[in-house]
Amino acid sequence: MRRESGLDTAAKLGWSSIDLEHVRPDPALLPPLEDAVAAGARARWRPVDEQDGITPRLLAAVTPTWPYPAADWTVAGSGADGFRLACHAVARAGDVVAVAEPTDPLILETLRDLRIRIVPVTCDHEGPEPASLAEALARRPVAFVHQPRVAVPTGLSVSRERLAGLAASLDGLTVLEYDALGPLSAASPMSLGTLLPDVLHVRSYCHAYGPELRSGVVAGPAWLVERVRRLRALDTTWTGRILQDTQAFLIDDPDTGALLRQARTRYAARRAALAAALRAEDIVVHTTDGLGLWVPVADEIRALMSLAAQGVSVAAGSRYHSRPPAGQHVYVTIGLLPDDPGLAITLAGLIAAAARGRP
Structure with missing residues (x-):
């Protein structure tokens, strides 16, 4: 049986159904209340x-x-x-x-x-x-x-x-x-x-x-x-x-503490997978901690439009500055990114093309 690829997963989910713009926790990784x-x-x-x-x-x-x-x-x-x-x-x-x-x-x-x-x-x-x-x-x-x-x-x-x-x-x-x-x-x-x-x-x-x-x-x-x-x-x-x-x-609660550590591990794996895929595309990102990646781009507006054309919504880097910055970025959140290395590779390809200003 053929293993489902990241592209298949993306097609099934639809990029617009994956929030890569807002910093949100994964409901599946929150503790029961x-x-x-x-x-x-x-x-x-x-x-x-x-x-x-x-x-x-x-x-x-x-x-x-x-x-x-x-x-x-x-x-x-x-x-x-x-x-x-x-x-x-x-x-x-x-x-x-x-x-x-x-x-x-x-x-x-x-x-x-x-x-x-x-x-x-x-x-x-x-x-x-x-x-x-x-x-x-x-x-x-x-x-x-x-x-x-x-x-x-x-x-x-x-x-x-x-x-x-x-x-x-x-x-x-x-x-x-x-x-x-x-x-x-x-x-x-x-x-x-x-x-x-x-x-x-x-x-x-x-x-x-x-x-x-x-x-x-x-x-x-x-x-x-x-x-x-x-x-x-x-x-x-x-x-x-x-x-x-x-x-x-x-x-x-010790059980909640264990779940929190598991959540950190899952988020770190998502962040690392996307960062590695971007580096393979010669896009340099620094993965340290948190629920997103700060990705350099040649032109923010063109990058946002290119990704939007693929159904991918990420955050404009200018929103994170009070005035126009020297360099341009987009912010890609990973909180709701599925645990699928193939999907991370596919997404990185789209981001890399957008970052270089290519359609």
């Missing part, structure tokens, strides 16, 4: 839970993996919600904020929505470049925003040496950190909070445990966390103790 929800439902109600923001059980679960000893903690409706609140807490319309780029479009869109002016800081393989940061600091920003580990879209984490250099330059400035993948990252947690006092760290748990729990944690200096807590109190939403303790169960 039945036991976790049951554990959350048994949470004892305390009148101050809503006021405190974070339940004792969730606080106990997240503290051991936090990259620095934070003075205060609260929760948000997701990592995106937490970052939005953090921005509100440190900046007002018209303020300048320095942002390490390329970066998650969520960060740029949030700042633009708040009418905050963005000054980009370019990054290399170790993180934000010192010379670019110095130029940005000359604009007198009120805060610096970066992704310390597994940055979207590059998948790179800031090196320990670079963190130390950044801390020397950023002393006295508020720092916002966004950890989009949270415990799904293979890299260890890291933060400028180990070196600086005014660091507000936002971590999302949605990609690791599923978006249904709407879980994000915000921690840092007490004065900043209190601002976040008060801003959220003005909203109509809040994260109840059942959802929080459901999240805490998943973080502490």
